[in-house]
Amino acid sequence: MTESTRKRSRIACVSCQSRKRKCSGDQPCSTCLQFGVDCQYDLLSRKKKDTRSFRPQLSVPPLSATTAREEPVPKSHRKDPATPSASLPYSSLEANSGAAFVRKLALKIDPANAPRLHLFAWNVGTRHPLPPPMNPPPTIPAVSIVDIVSQDKMRLLATTYFEKVDPCYGFISRDYLYHQVGRRWLPPTAENALSYGPYDAVLCGVAAFGFLFSRRQATPAEYQLAEAARLILDQYMLADASSSVEIITAWVLRVAYLRMTVTPDFAWMASCSLMHLVEATDLHREPSPDTTLALTSQLCDPEVRRRLFCMARHLNVWISFELGRSRVVLHGASSVPPAPRPTGEIFNLLPVSESLDPNKVQDSSDLESIMFNVLEVVHTLPPNILAQCNLMLCIYRRLRTLDFVISGSILDRVLALSKTGLQAARTMVASLCPWHHIANVPFQIICTLLSIDSRASLALLGEAMQTLREVVLAYDTDVMREAYNTAYLLILLHNRRKEEDTNALRDVLRANGAGAAPRMEISEPIAEPNHSLADYPGFSWLSDLVVDMPSLQNFDLEGFMATDATWPLAESGV
Missing domain, CATH: 1.25.40 (Serine Threonine Protein Phosphatase 5, Tetratricopeptide repeat)
Known part of the structure; x- marks a missing residue:
């Protein structure tokens, strides 16, 4: 029998028997653990040979923010069978994860209908109906930025970047970038012309941000710019050449752009690569006359170096926190905090963010x-x-x-x-x-x-x-529609629980009202609800939601709709 072969338990818990579901035989079993219900075994009614061989194992549910389903827990992460299982421990890496918090909240509201573990609303999602172009082999040269946008367009995109992005993510010199823009679009024969090189990746990154922050729908030019920047960075990685400040700057732009446009795993891996590049270039250390740096440009402004290091740390810390993943910690870092701007920056929150390391x-x-x-x-x-x-x-x-x-x-x-x-x-x-x-x-x-x-x-x-x-x-994207529908469903389940609590209290008052207040007269009888949620017109969108969203595949819609209760009229959806 291979490791992937399912082991069938000789005995099933009471809940799995009543629901006619497969039982793993653990204590609690995987099914009860998934739905958050009490797991009990009726050993007295089973055959002796089954109960003698039955040895329930205590298990702990994993809470990975990006897994599509909950996998079995490795033995090294399981609790000792002798340890009481009154409360399931929270993994240290998942302490900061929003996905784990949403899952636990949903299980508390309605264990049977809770959405699966999923990182909702990671960003606004893909802003274009067409997927990004497939990655070509790294041997193909990147397209020059002068072939994608004109100089005037580049200046407009850079202006958008400095107006909307730079006040929060300030790590690029405005004067230096505009100076490089003026050189890059000169004829190649000009004396001061800036040829194709690593700074093209910086220009492409800034221009991609300019498109991102000026249009609700992405354009082919935005994808071309992001792809051109990626190809340049990949070529320099494969060339085994010493990284420069320009390459690190382009990497910071790329990770920040990915955080706003792609899936969590991809952004997290890119942020980790950025931190390793920072370490390889000694950007995390304060320069000194006695230190030989790997940077090709040792004349780089120390303030710019500090800001680049802070940006890399900020991106890696928060992406790791939100996914419940390990972050990259560079030992021996001696870089001092950058000088604060009058308007305040994201860097001011970085020390507090790092103090929330879940391993502390x-x-x-x-x-x-x-x-x-x-x-x-x-x-x-x-x-x-x-x-x-x-x-x-x-x-x-x-x-x-x-x-x-x-x-x-x-x-x-x-x-x-x-x-x-x-x-x-x-x-x-x-x-x-x-x-x-x-x-x-x-x-x-x-x-x-x-x-x-x-x-x-x-x-x-x-x-x-x-x-x-x-x-x-x-931003009418799949990601945003999923987030809105999930939030609506959580409120709906919360409202249902409130209704059930109210009905329970009403039954108590109704049963004991005569003895507590014999003189009380009720002028109007309390109307009993005689309809269900399915009676409301336009509520078919919830059925479509369950079909279209993988995170709601376990939602028992028929049982949910069959409950007789008074419900507010649902919106038709977005």
Whole structure:
């Protein structure tokens, strides 16, 4: 029997028997673990030969943010069978993961109908109906940027970049870039002409960002620019040549662009490659006369070097955190923080971000102190506000794993910053700024509000859904439609649970009302619901949602629709 052959258990748990499902024989079994239900075995009613050979193994569910299904846990990660299984431990790497938080929230609301583990709203998704061109062999030379866009177009795209991206991601000298643009479009015979080389990758990256932040739909030119930058960087990697500041700059642009446009795994691997290139070029160390650097341009501005290193760290840290993956830590780093700008930058949040390393042991008091420090900072730029909000949500998720309840003034400030973040997201949608946080933060805010489940948090839920809806209307992609429909489904399940709780309380009052208040007269009888959710017109979109979304394949729509309860009329969808 091979390792991949399924081992059939001689005995099934009570839940799997009643549902007629295959049982793994673990304690709890994989099926009960998936749906979050109690797993019990009725050993007394089984044959003796079955019960003698039955040895249930305690198992722990993996929480990988990018797996399409939950795989069996390796033996090295399983709990000791002697260890009590009252609560399942949270893997350290997954402590910061938004995907794991959403999964646990959904299991708490409705274990049977919870969406699968999935990283929703990673970014706004692919903005063009056609897929990007296939990667050609690296031996094919990259297309020159002068053959893709004109000089005037390049200047317009660079202006868009410096107006919308540079205030948050500031690591390129504006004067130097415009100087290089003037040289690059000169005739090749000109004395000061800039020939094809590594700086073309920088220009292509800036131009691709210019298209990304000026159009809701991608154009072929944007894909050509992104592909040209990739080919240049691949050629320099294969050439085994020493990397330069230009190559590192182009890599930072590429990883930042991928974070906003492609799938999580691809962006994470690119961010790790960027960190290894930074280490290979000693960009993480402060230059000194006694240090021989691998950089080809030792005259690089030290401030630019520091900003490049901070950008590489920022991208790798947060992509790793959100996926529940390991980040790249460069030992011996001596680079000092860059000088802050008056408007504030994303770099100011980097020390706090790195302090949330899930491998560090932190109790609730430490995290509460970090939360307080994050809430104290006031940002004015919308991208920085959303970055601050994302950091606050991450800390909240960490506190929830420790069963710590946020209340009082800190909870009020959490809700206030969430409201500010929603306003910032709508501002960026209106100004054509598709930062990844305009998708991720509103979705995570919705999940956080449902998790808090207070009157104040639920009052903000409508604004959060409206914000997510505006993102969907602006960027009508598969990723955004999936995120909106999933958020709607979580609220629907939450509402169903509230209805069931209300009905239970109503039954208690109805059964005991005569004895508690004999003189109380009810003028009108309480109407009993006599219809189901399926009776509402236009609700067929939910059935289509279950079919189209892989993350909802386990959703029991027929059982859900058969429940007799009063439900609000659902929207027709986006």
